[in-house]
Amino acid sequence: MMTSEARELAPRRKLGMRLASPRGRLVVVLAGAVMLYVFPERLVEPIRAAWTSLLRPAQIATTGTLDFARSRWNRLQASWAAGERLAESEREIETVRDENRRLEEALKAAAVNRDDSREPANGAAPSEPLLRVDAVEARVLGRSAETFLRGHDLLDFGAGKGATPGALVVDGGFVSGGDRSGALVDAGADLGLRPGRLVLAGRRVWGKLAAVGPQTSVVERLTDRGYRDTVQIVRREAADTGSARLGPRGMLVGNGEALCRIEMIETTEPVAVGDEVWTIADGVITAPLIYGRIVRAERPAAGSHWQIWMAPAIGSEVPQRVAVLKLELNAARFADSRIQSERR
């Protein structure tokens, strides 16, 4: 028999048993969740703030650790990259060193070859040359300059030699006279010039000094009638390499025309259009001087010599400035001889 008290407690016990079951617990928790959901925000905020401040120290420590790890990682990556760059630079340095080594060896070899080429064939010690070439710059004078200079010309003979007032003075053909074939330059004996010296425009021969006055000289151009000089025919092996082969020698003759003739070359010698014509190497002028280029070469049927026409390298132009070559005794040679004699 159940007492009344027990009867009153039965529904509560039943409820307690229901709540103690898993489903009951779930219902309780869900009810609590719903209550929290409808909680006013002003009550929730302090709880949330307390939870946030509880997390704060660990969050700071975590983010600090993360930043530290990131900085270390970045530094590690940078050091890896720097190491790679360093390795690459070292490889490049090694390559450059190898290249330098090769270049130095090539330079040494070139220096040895140069020294070999400088040495005389018989192994004798080099000596100073006896003669040396100097160039005197001169200006080519025009008509007005010639007229002015003619007004100042003085004759070195007078009444003692038969000169009388009113006597006719005949033009000698060089310095004075409008019909002369030579050109006038403003350098003469005062600069140590002598007749026969070559007159150049660059490396191209323009002519020779035909007559030398005190301050002026007359140039006989290579195309002027009567001009003669010994020349060397030269054939270029290849235009790009610049190598040349010396050919026969001949006589350059000017005949008053635009083209000069080259004579005295036997038909047995190899001559062709396009060959260059140089001055003869005389042991003093080291660099070849160019007269021109052969433009026509004929082998006569019955003749024994070529008929050759050369176009001057300088063409028909009249240069403003020219260089007149001047041979001198080499002072260094005499100084050298004096020192050696003093030593002896």
Added chain:
Amino acid sequence: MQFVFLAAAVYAAAVVQTSLAPVLEVRHVMPDLFALVAVLWRLNTASSIGDRAAGNSHRSFFAAALIGLAFDLTSSGPLGVGLGLFAVVGFLIAWLASKLDLTHPFMQLVTVFLATSAIAAGEAALCRIRGEASLSWATLLVRAISVGVYTAGVAVPIVMVLGWFRNVGHAVRADG
């Protein structure tokens, strides 16, 4: 003692979830570490229902619900959502543990995936209903599944370590 570990795990989950979010985020998806802790805790207690007191089971149920509350406090949403979701999931895990053997690591990972996906889906659904999210249902579902996959991936080493500890404990008890 176990609840001290649980508190430490929840605290660590909260710190990691809030501090390392930019590091952990992959395509707007982050692992749900609270759910992971709750599910693993519930699994490890539910798996011992057969040989432990039933009180252990309620405590773990309430523990899961409290983890949900911690989840609510950490997030910016209203309180109670996480509590309810975690409680429901904890209840379902206990029910599932009574039907299946969840001691195997693979089953535990599957459970983690299902539970975290369900919690994420529930959260997303509530946000959508409250008008806080404008994404489509399909996108929310894909994100919820992604959260499940990501969390299950994170759980792999933890599940393995816990399984190893459990095996060692069984061996020690067997020897004793």
